[in-house]
Amino acid sequence: MFCALVRRDAVYGALTGGKYKKLKMKTLEHELSGWMRARFQTLFPDTDFSGVQMEVLPATDERFGDYQCNAVMGVAKRLKRAPVEVAKLLVAECPAGVARLEIAGPGFINFHLDDAALARRLEEVQGTERLGVPEIGHGKTVVLDYSSPNIAKPMHIGHIRSTVIGNALDRLHRFLGYTVVADNHLGDWGTQFGILILGYRNYLDAQALKDDPIAELERLYVKSYERSKEDESWLHQARAELVKLQQGDAENRALWQQFVQLSLGEFAKIYARLGVGFDLNRGESFYNDQLAGVVERLQALGLAEESEGALVVKLDEEKLPLCLVRKSDGGFNYTTTDLATVLSRAKEFSPDAVIYVTDERQQLHFKQFFAVARKMGVTTRLVHVWFGLMRLPEGTFSTRQGNVIKLERLLDEAESRALALVKASSPEMDEATQREVARAVGLGAVKYADLSQNPQSLVTFSWDKALALDGNSAPYLQYAHARIASVRDKYREQFGDRRPEDSPIVLGEAIERRLAVRLARFPDVVARATSVYKPNVLCEYLFEVAQVYSTFYQTVPFLKAEEGVRESRVRLCDLTASVLKRGLALLGIEAPNRI
């Protein structure tokens, strides 16, 4: 019904276009954990370890080595042996690529990676697209439902979370090889249209609509809404308009169509600016003609029953409140729409999962909706990724209170702050480049501010936080990346006849080793961030990489180092740049070569 707002390929071409070299090796965690499990099974062949956690994970403290496993303490009891005794048996052998294993404390097993094996691992992924990230989603499809703004309302800072977090999840899944169907489930249907149509008929300022369509539609809605609160006949009229719309009245239908088109036009601008694109833009209205069928099916299955004139589904077994699927006036509501939507998606895409990214207030709704979907026989994995509501220091914001901050204004402000910084620190840059850099830096700052927090944390908006340009921020990562690009340029200038890749990576200094260990973690971090739906896991990792790199950069010479060491260090620089650039791209953030 709706054309795509942004052609997908134009936005993600760089991410999905190239053919990736198939991954031959496993990730480090996968490899070490696999070894651990096999080791347990070999030593205790009569014990069933299925379901027991044996993950080998990055060490919680560098003093303990590179990786650690805490499984022994838990398993020892089941084996009726002392943990340290079990650990001693385990460490009698050592996995490939590990220099030594140590037993510490009550039974921790610490893994110290072998320097040479670590270096070989990095050499192997250097210059590849995937940087060691496995295609664990190959052959699987996920439908990702995110952003979903309401028609006839401007996008404000409250919309940025679903859009930015959803988009990062989109990119992460795509990179892991999943087929992603990103669907913008627009709020283009519902009772607000009766109020809006009435407002449009009575209060329209045609010129204002031309100048700033969304602002005018919003004004009309607010004005009409306010009148409906004190004027009962107005409210009745609004309902009548809504019924006419729903019954297909030509005039109201045309108005609605106009509202939708005007809004889509505005949204498209914001999405283009944010680098966000969808495969589908199916609003709620797309499923209108399927709603009655859904309800009939619920009745046929004996799941729905009449109650106070409405049709409800009881969820006593699930210990959830009952949920309404048809209003007493015969109209349908959002649960019905969501059911129709998921049935349609299951049929059309046969996805392995449908992921919804919305704010925390909808938790109960999704629990109910998922429960009803199950009862109807939907077996697809349904996931609700909820995030904390954004609020202002003085409390929540709302259209009616008039304290919303429009997304557009936030982005403008971000770019203008970044531009001031670019002009100050790179005065030699021509103005067009300065603006381009400021755009990437400003947008990056805004996105990263949101992504670097645990999604489920409550967010209090502040300009300084949203637009931070130092510390744990996108500009810090972009700066680290740009410095590396500069190193590579200088290397080419001075040693153009050499290729760093012809020399091996040698981890001589402690700081080089620290950096190498971090770089080798990239694949596991990408996989983990995706599987727990938390982009902040990736943010945290990238920040750590950039921090270690900055220390590296500050403490050892690259270009002035002796031959061989120089090449090795330039290779580490190059790999760091690749990890930062790829990592930022997965978050929807650009990494310019100059900033």
Place this chain on the structure above:
RNA sequence: GCCCUCGUAGCUCAGUUGGAUAGAGCAUCGGAUUUCUAAUCCGGUGGUCGCAGGUUCGAAUCCUGCCGAGGGCGCCA
């Protein structure tokens, strides 16, 4: 009334199956630039993890109660 989240340094936040001496950033104090981008780096100060019990080799993390904040609870989405 019932349900769901959350409470960690002055501020903003991390904290992976329960793991080792709870970590960052900002702010603050001190130091580093003839050398690869100082949007940087090094170091210091700063915490009864809301409170009280419990579970166990081990709890910020799990359980119970209390205090505080936010959100939700059939005809809005």
